[in-house]
Every structure is written in structure tokens, then in C-alpha cells.
Amino acid sequence: MSIEVDHISYTYMAHTSLENKALEDVSFRVDKGEFVALIGHTGSGKSTLAEHLNGLLHPDEGCVRVDGVDLKGKDRAAKEARGKVGMVFQYPEHQLFAETIYEDIAFGPRNQGKSPEEVDAAVRSAMAFVDLDYDVFASRSPFQLSGGQMRRVAIAGVVAMEPDYLIMDEPSAGLDPVSRDNIFSQLMKIFHKRQMGVILITHSMEEAAQYADRLLVMSGGKLHLDGPARDIFTHDRETLEKLSMDVPESVKLADELRQQGLSLKGTPLTEAELIRAIERAKGWKAC
Amino acid sequence: MEPIIEARHLSHTYVDGQNQEMTALKDINLSIMPGEFIAIIGTNGSGKSTLARHFNALLTPTEGKCLVGGLDTSVEANLWPVRQTVGMVFQNPDNQIVAAIVEEDVAFGLENIGVPGPEIRPRVEAALETVGMTAYAKHAPHRLSGGQKQRIAIAGVLALEPKCIVFDEPTAMLDPKGRKDIVETVLKLNKEKQITIIYITHKMEEAILADRIIAMNQGHIEMEGTPKEVFTQVDRIRKLGLECPLAAEVANALQKGGHKLPPILTHEELCQALCPSK
Numbered sequence: 001m002s003i004e005v006d007h008i009s010y011t012y013m014a015h016t017s018l019e020n021k022a023l024e025d026v027s028f029r030v031d032k033g034e035f036v037a038l039i040g041h042t043g044s045g046k047s048t049l050a051e052h053l054n055g056l057l058h059p060d061e062g063c064v065r066v067d068g069v070d071l072k073g074k075d076r077a078a079k080e081a082r083g084k085v086g087m088v089f090q091y092p093e094h095q096l097f098a099e100t101i102y103e104d105i106a107f108g109p110r111n112q113g114k115s116p117e118e119v120d121a122a123v124r125s126a127m128a129f130v131d132l133d134y135d136v137f138a139s140r141s142p143f144q145l146s147g148g149q150m151r152r153v154a155i156a157g158v159v160a161m162e163p164d165y166l167i168m169d170e171p172s173a174g175l176d177p178v179s180r181d182n183i184f185s186q187l188m189k190i191f192h193k194r195q196m197g198v199i200l201i202t203h204s205m206e207e208a209a210q211y212a213d214r215l216l217v218m219s220g221g222k223l224h225l226d227g228p229a230r231d232i233f234t235h236d237r238e239t240l241e242k243l244s245m246d247v248p249e250s251v252k253l254a255d256e257l258r259q260q261g262l263s264l265k266g267t268p269l270t271e272a273e274l275i276r277a278i279e280r281a282k283g284w285k286a287c
Numbered sequence: 288m289e290p291i292i293e294a295r296h297l298s299h300t301y302v303d304g305q306n307q308e309m310t311a312l313k314d315i316n317l318s319i320m321p322g323e324f325i326a327i328i329g330t331n332g333s334g335k336s337t338l339a340r341h342f343n344a345l346l347t348p349t350e351g352k353c354l355v356g357g358l359d360t361s362v363e364a365n366l367w368p369v370r371q372t373v374g375m376v377f378q379n380p381d382n383q384i385v386a387a388i389v390e391e392d393v394a395f396g397l398e399n400i401g402v403p404g405p406e407i408r409p410r411v412e413a414a415l416e417t418v419g420m421t422a423y424a425k426h427a428p429h430r431l432s433g434g435q436k437q438r439i440a441i442a443g444v445l446a447l448e449p450k451c452i453v454f455d456e457p458t459a460m461l462d463p464k465g466r467k468d469i470v471e472t473v474l475k476l477n478k479e480k481q482i483t484i485i486y487i488t489h490k491m492e493e494a495i496l497a498d499r500i501i502a503m504n505q506g507h508i509e510m511e512g513t514p515k516e517v518f519t520q521v522d523r524i525r526k527l528g529l530e531c532p533l534a535a536e537v538a539n540a541l542q543k544g545g546h547k548l549p550p551i552l553t554h555e556e557l558c559q560a561l562c563p564s565k
């Protein structure tokens with residue numbers, strides 16, 4: 001059970017003066033139960049790639065298969081396969097459309113043929129998932145919200161559909177720190193419970209390091225690196241910097257501490273790991 | 288010195304399509320002095336963007352007053368001088384670009400306000416120079432990186448020669464390199480051109496660069512002070528739904544583990560506290 005990206009290329013506005021090769025021979029596979037972060041400089045092709053994964057765009061060359069089914073088909077199997085992939089778009093305002101937040105989130109589950117009671121339950125739990133108070137927000141318009149509130153409605157709408165594969169295009173841009181942490185911890189819960197395949201597109205190295213086991217690094221429409229997040233953040237710092245990427249803040253702080261003489265071990269990918277590494281280096285405790 | 292921006296008992300209540308009222312700002316009192324660099328932090332919906340939009344009269348108070356360079360933003364005749372004084376840069380670089388060539392994009396605002404032709408070129412060149420994009424004057428904006436596009440957007444605002452620029456999460460859509468470029472540009476505008484900066488962000492590593500931090504909560508100002516004053520109160524910041532920069536968070540956790548440390552904000556300070564030999 002997986003999303004397979006098989007040698008795909010894609011060009012915007014081919015044969016015009018604005019021709020733009022956005023993807024070039026990209027291949028990888030993400031299995032159900034995997035949590036992958038996709039990073040890369042602005043304009044590297046991440047969103048273009050994401051839109052191929054739910055069949056919104058089709059490759060000029062190569063193909064994308066979900067659970068073995070080519071998304072390009074016009075038959076029922078292809079439609080079903082596309083339906084297994086939920087997508088949180090980079091710009092939430094492009095995703096929202098209904099008059100109230102309730103109706104916006106209810107749209108997906110209703111389309112899946114759920115009963116009114118099931119739809120209602122799905123909306124309520126999705127709103128709780130993203131920390132939006134039902135009584136305050138359900139009847140409000142999704143267009144008269146703060147940036148971060150709008151982002152949360154867009155995430156709720158996709159979560160309510162319980163997709164097998166979840167693609168999130170910069171879901172935390174504009175979220176405040178605590179909502180971001182809460183939403184990710186909820187996400188990790190359903191990820192473990194339902195064994196979804198998750199692809200997280202992000203410009204935050206901290207997020208990629210904290211949540212993903214595997215990292216895909218794009219640059220100029222090509223896939224440059226594909227491997228365990230810890231390996232890449234340990235060994236490929238120079239390459240990352242050359243590609244406008246970086247290592248997480250905790251890795252930088254650890255390096256500075258080492259330069260000042262603290263004998264700190266390993267590559268601490270998160271704040272918690274850094275704290276433990278400092279305690280161990282200082283001999284304070286290591287529980 | 289007179290404040291460049293002043294909010295006096297400023298409140299703002301939105302009325303939505305169904306006539307529901309939503310009070311986004313309550314009795315805000317605030318003075319911002321020329322040349323200051325202010326960071327505004329706060330949870331989603333706490334009122335940051337609503338407040339910022341008052342500073343260039345995109346919104347006007349439903350109660351109280353907002354003064355820019357001493358001018359009341361509610362008075363129709365003050366609209367242009369207010370917008371001339373305060374420029375805005377938003378989150379999404381793509382939505383702020385209008386023309387097909389970089390220098391035309393930067394000139395757009397100048398033409399709009401009727402700046403005479405011969406004056407336009409030098410102002411465009413100076414603005415591109417300041418953001419370090421001179422080499423891209425003839426390029427097509429859609430081919431640039433996000434950080435470069437955002438710098439073009441800043442140049443467009445700079446060309447209007449504002450005394451103050453409000454940035455509403457300018458790095459939220461940018462990669463690490465683009466983020467660094469924008470932060471450097473903002474610091475340069477403040478330190479070298481003495482432009483007053485109001486900088487909204489969810490990234491605390493950016494907020495600590497400001498002279499003063501304002502933390503909003505549910506439509507009012509909850510905390511105010513230097514980065515050190517604000518971010519060494521880790522528990523209070525957490526209660527507001529925010530976080531502190533990494534070094535402060537780490538120091539706080541080590542303290543809680545029973546190890547005495549001085550107040551810490553930056554990487555250097557943590558290094559000094561943990562490696563005193565050097």
C-alpha cells in the first residue's frame with residue numbers, strides 16, 4: 001500500500017515564452033505508515049509535486065500510482081484512488097468555499113456518503129482536532145477569520161475525510177506555536193492509529209526533524225536527497241545550505257556549545273534531545 | 288520627540304455578513320517612537336493584523352483614536368499622508384507582485400500616487416539597491432525565489448519613502464535562506480535608514496531582534512518589554528499560547544532540573560553559562 005511516483009516530469013505553459021520545467025524525472029515511494037517531510041527552496045517544485053499526488057495535475061512523462069492504480073485514468077478505480085489522498089493546500093483561502101465553517105468541513109464527509117449524524121460527528125471532532133471552539137466558530141464565515149484560523153479550518157476539512165494518505169503543503173505557516181504543537185500532536189495520534197501515509201511539506205527544519213522519519217529534499221524540480229532525517233541533518237549540512245535549506249536550530253545550538261568546549265554527543269534533532277544531551281555532557285543526570 | 292504612531296483607547300469591532308459582532312481589539316493604548324523596531328507576537332486571532340491595519344488606515348477604530356504622525360487616521364483628508372508615512376508588507380509574496388518586470392513592479396506604487404516621471408527611476412534604483420536586488424531589475428518576478436519576491440515587495444514599499452513599515456508575517460512562506468535575507472533587510476532598514484519597523488511574527492528567533500516586544504492576547508496588550516524582559520518569563524509566555532526562543536526554553540528546562548542559570552535569551556548566552564571556562 002503506497003504512493004509511487006515513477007519518473008515524473010512536468011512543465012508549466014509548455015511551448016510558450018513562459019515555459020517552466022517544474023519537475024524533472026522525480027521518483028520515490030511513500031508507504032502507508034510512513035511519515036515523510038518534503039523540503040526545498042521556494043519554487044523548487046514541492047507544491048507542483050503535491051498536486052500530482054492527488055491527481056490535480058498529471059505528469060507529462062512518467063506516472064503516479066496510489067495502491068497500484070495510475071491516477072491518470074478516467075475509470076472508477078482511478079477516481080477511488082484519487083479519493084484516498086487528502087490534501088491541505090498551501091493557501092487555505094483557495095480551499096475554503098462554503099458560507100459557514102460547519103458547511104465547509106462537512107462537505108467532504110457528506111460527499112463520501114456519510115449519514116447526517118456521522119457528518120456531524122466528523123465535523124465536531126475535526127474542529128476539536130484543530131482547536132476551534134465549536135460554539136464560537138461553527139456558524140461563522142470561513143472568510144472572516146484571522147490567517148491562522150483560516151488555516152485551521154482548511155486542515156479540519158481534510159482531516160474530517162479520514163484519508164489513507166495525507167499531503168500537507170506548509171500546514172503550519174501562520175499557526176501560533178502552541179496551536180502548531182497541538183495540531184501536530186493530534187496528527188501524530190491519528191497517524192499512529194490509522195497508519196496513514198503522511199507527506200509534510202514545510203520550510204521549518206525543526207518540524208521536519210521532529211515529526212518525519214524520512215526526508216525528501218528538492219531543488220530546481222529535481223529530487224536531490226532522500227534518506228533518514230537524522231542522517232541528512234548530520235551529514236549533509238553543507239549541501240542543505242547550498243540548496244537554501246538549513247539544519248534545525250537545536251543542531252546549530254549544539255554545534256556552538258561544542259565549539260565552546262562542551263563535549264556534547266550526537267545530533268539533537270529536537271529541543272528535548274538537546275536538553276538531554278546537555279545534561280549528559282554536564283554529568284547532571286541521564287535518566 | 289513625538290510618537291510616529293499612537294493608539295488611544297483604540298477598539299475595533301467587526302460586523303460580519305450575518306450582522307454578528309466580533310470585538311477584535313479592546314482599549315489599546317500604545318506609543319511607537321520614530322526609529323523603534325517593535326515586534327508583535329500573539330496567538331491566532333489575538334488581534335495582531337487588525338491592529339497593524341489601523342496603522343495605515345486600512346481599518347479605522349470603531350472606538351478611540353489612531354494617530355499617525357499626529358494625524359487622526361479616521362479623518363478622510365488624512366488618508367494619503369497616513370499611507371505615505373506607513374507602508375505594509377504581507378505574508379504571501381505572490382499576492383503583492385503586480386508587474387511582469389521587477390523595476391516596473393517597484394515603480395507601480397510611485398506611478399499610482401502621481402510621482403513625476405523623472406523622479407521615478409532614481410527612487411526605484413535606490414529601493415532595489417537597499418534590498419540588494421539591483422541585478423534583478425530587468426528580471427521577471429515570477430522566476431524569482433520567494434525571498435527575492437518578498438524583497439521586491441519591500442522595494443515597492445520603500446520607493447514610496449515611508450517613515451515606517453509594517454510587516455505582517457513576512458517570512459511565513461519563505462525557505463531558511465529567504466528568511467535570513469528578509470531579516471537582514473529589515474534590520475538594515477531600521478539601523479541604516481532609521482525606518483520605524485513594526486514586525487508581526489510567530490517566530491520568536493525573529494522577535495528577539497526587536498527593541499521592544501508587544502504580546503497580544505484576546506484583543507489586548509498582555510505583555511510589553513525588551514526581548515529579555517518578555518522571554519525570560521517562560522511560563523507566562525507559554526500560558527499565552529506562545530513559546531520562547533530555543534536557548535531560553537532550554538535554559539528554563541535546565542533550571543527546572545535544579546541547575547541555577549542566569550536569564551538567557553541567545554545562543555551565546557547559553558554557551559557562556561554552560562561553558563564558563565572560555
Ligand SMILES: Nc1ncnc2c1ncn2[C@@H]1O[C@H](COP(=O)(O)OP(=O)(O)OP(=O)(O)O)[C@@H](O)[C@H]1O
Pocket residue numbers: 012013020021022040041042043044045046047048049090429430433460
Ligand atoms: N500555475 C503556474 N504557472 C506557471 N508556473 C508555475 C505555476 N505554479 C508554479 N509555477 C512555477 O513552477 C515552479 C515550481 O513551483 P512550486 O509552486 O511547485 O514550488 P514550491 O516548491 O511549492 O515553492 P514554495 O516553497 O514557494 O511554495 C516555480 O518556478 C513556479 O514559479
Ligand SMILES: Nc1ncnc2c1ncn2[C@@H]1O[C@H](COP(=O)(O)OP(=O)(O)OP(=O)(O)O)[C@@H](O)[C@H]1O
Pocket residue numbers: 143144145146147148149174176301302303309310311329330331332333334335336337338
Ligand atoms: N473580516 C473580519 N470579519 C470578522 N471578524 C474578523 C475579520 N478579520 C478578523 N476577524 C476576527 O478578529 C479577530 C482578530 O483577527 P486578526 O486577524 O487581527 O488576528 P491575528 O492576531 O492577526 O491572528 P493570526 O495569527 O491568525 O494572523 C479574530 O478572532 C478573527 O476571527
Ligand SMILES: [Mg+2]
Pocket residue numbers: 046047048090169
Ligand atoms: Mg509551494
Ligand SMILES: [Mg+2]
Pocket residue numbers: 146147148335336337455
Ligand atoms: Mg494575522
